[in-house]
Amino acid sequence: MSKPRSIKLTVNGTAYEHTVEPRLLLADFLRNTLGLTGTHVGCEHGVCGACTVLVGGDSVRACLMFAVQADGCSIETVEGLGSIAQLNPLQEAFREHHALQCGFCTPGMLMTATDMIRKYPLATDDEIREGLSGNLCRCTGYEHIVQAIRAVVARNAGKVR
């Protein structure tokens, strides 16, 4: 074990400074050190996508990154999207289309979808499915998730026009 190191980062706009062991996973740091338990851990080996967060605007698996690697970074997690009183449009679309059942994959799905929607046109459902292929959901069969994302994309397109 090597010596604890001090890190500074922002999570959902709040600045944090902590001293952590170099081997502490970013997922564990968010969940246990900061108490942001919305980020879930489903495999700890980079396949399921439940731990997806955005680091500097790009989706990243928080189980494959150490907290010390996030030093100086700006992180977005599900807690930063919207609140119970005011769900954001993506969260609202997930609710509207019943795109979640047990909800365990949902934070990762929302973060991946946020990233996809910001960056890509997502013109076809196949593109949406391809973009989601790094996030496993065992409950929904994906159909409603695709519909929810499609609805947000359509809504945004309407706004732009």
Place this chain on the structure above:
Amino acid sequence: MTEPAEIHTRPKIVGARIKRTEDPRLLTGLGGYVDDKQVPRLLHVAFRRSDHSHARIRAIDCAAARAAPGVVAVFTADDMQSLVKPLRATSRMAGYHATPILPLASGKVRYVGEPVVGVIAESRYLAEDALELIAIDFEPLPVVVDPEEAARPGAPLLHEEAGTNVLIAREFKRGDVDAAIEAAPVRVKGRFRMRRKTAVAIEPRAYLAEHEAGRDAITLHSATQIPGIVRDALAEALDMPGHRLRVVAPDVGGGFGGKGSLYPEEIFVCAAARALARPVKWTSDRMEDLAATSQAFDEIVDAELGLDKEGRALGLRADVIGDVGAYSIYPWTAGLEPVQVVSFLPGPYRIQHYRGRVRAVATSKAPTGPYRGVGRPISTFVMERLMDMAASRIGIDPREIRARNFVRPEEFPYKTGSGIVWDRSGFSECLTAACDKLGYDDLRAKQAKARAAGRWFGIGIASYAELTGIGSRISVAPGMPINTGTETATIRIDSTGAVTASFGIASHGQGLETTLAQVVAEHLGARIEDIRIVQGDSSAVAGSTGTYASRSAVLAGGAATLAAQAVSEKVLVVASHLLEAAAGDLIAGNGRISVAGTDRSVAFREVARAVYSEMGRLPPELRDELAATKTYDPVFGTTTSATHIATLEIDPQTYEVRIGRFVVAEDCGRLINPLIVDGQVHGGVAQGIGAALYEEVVYDDQGQIHTASLVDYVVPSAAEIPPMDVVHLETESPTTLGGFRGMGEGGTIGAPAAVANAIADALSPLGIEINELPITPERLFRLIGAAQAKV
């Protein structure tokens, strides 16, 4: 926001597409899963697990681990002996051998991944560090990997005291099947194999036990589907009364049966928390989950079907071997799945002569347990393959052979050769509806063209029936000492007018907080937002089991109906006094009771205040608590049926199977919430497609597991799962209260057979039969290669 008009117009609450009440917390990261719980002084467990398939434990040296930084305690089976009594999944089935269930392996290990030593430390990181310091002296024993060899006399035994590896053998029969098949002009048969699967809920299992030293009480927070069963089992294992044990299943991240049994780790954290008087948590990592959560769907079926020249089935016989793994799982027993395979094999068809024999054989692999569909994905796969084989032999369409063999509407209730009774359900109607939705005839025409162009394009049909919402006369696995046939609801209106409805079931994604609130709202006249559903807590009702076997909507929905009606009567008596109107003239809805045809009304809140708070508003005899507890028992159960149709194409270069369309037509009775029903079907189908094409737990001939990561155990992603069309039929209201039928598992039952039939159909020019699932590109490559070599 939900449209108030839509929710509040009675009686549309049941049947409405209401958005789920559980969603806002889950969408904002505010759900509370077991591992999210932050508890002061919490200790963490890591298990040293067996790396042998079958071995004697000669000695365990934990001295170095005990001295490691942060380690608080280390337990072996010997240390647990004085803390925990062994449990057994008992059953009255003749010739059944139960096996002991212990928190840690004692004397021997019987599968790779079995917990042997539990290390408890101040953090999970430190607990895992210490694992490496444990030295276990194993004496390898002969592995027991092949279930057919294991069933032979003289095979090495996993449980010496049983005297055999065959934990259960049963036979169901009717008529003279051998004579019927010998005399049949058309006979089709095969050896079918479904390979082992596992549930892979995205939330791994997690258990956190809190010990309250002052009264020696334990609260176990468990990612379980069956808090009631776990509480009762712990009472026995820890020798404690139920009121000092509470099992809470908070938000649970999927189960599918994998969280539907009692686990050694659950017992362990409770015993350790009690011994150390500190909270103790274990969260499974995915490797542990893949190696040590219950597995399923591992059967070999030799089956033969005899038919007349028109394709009407005359007799069916089958021999089934279930590879059940190392232990008979608690409480379901090793018979759960294999016995269901022979129970359901005759399917929705009229077959006079039947014999199904089954043996459940122990092997040195992870124990099997319930997994979505339990047995019926295999029985449906076999029966539906036989139907297609027969259709092609006779030269009729797969659709036609099913139509000729279904139990006809006038024949219900129909008793199958295995003794299962189907009540009226839309067998033929589902087939017709699925074909119509798909445009079956057009697709066959399209297929002819594709085939002429040399493409491997296939269409596969699967029809099945299942029993759901099973009552006390039929239990899920026979002879178990638990009651799976009833559910209880307590509904109480408190002094603020708020409604709390408590249940023993445990939602883990099914949205029962929403659907049960819909049922309560409808029968009580309360507003959905004023109703809180308490579930997943063993202390909510006196006795319960949990959520499994497509039972919760039917059983808890029935109990909710009865309890809401009883509370409503009490509310109306009070309201009638307050409004000075006859109870018969009152209507309850939208949180108020009003006098029909007038504008006089009173809110639930005022009724509650009159009863509990405002002295003198009511005569004393009317001041009765606004609460009722009711238990519902559907006695038998109800029949849910469906037809699935898949279309697909096989890539001739890569042998990748691309599913084009997937249609489900199902009769699940009255829908409580169509949105939720669709979601259940989609999810079930996705798991069925996984079972057909991708998912397989692989053990090698040394009993080592080769699929201990999600890279090797392939769960389908959005890119592999096709869009789906779901058609709901409601043929006739079943006898259950509310007219509900269970539907949580059906998707997984029909899909493997539909996909297998579609692949066989695509490859019919090569004469290939699909008798083994999953049909991976590698298996397809071999089959196609062998067929082409023959040509």
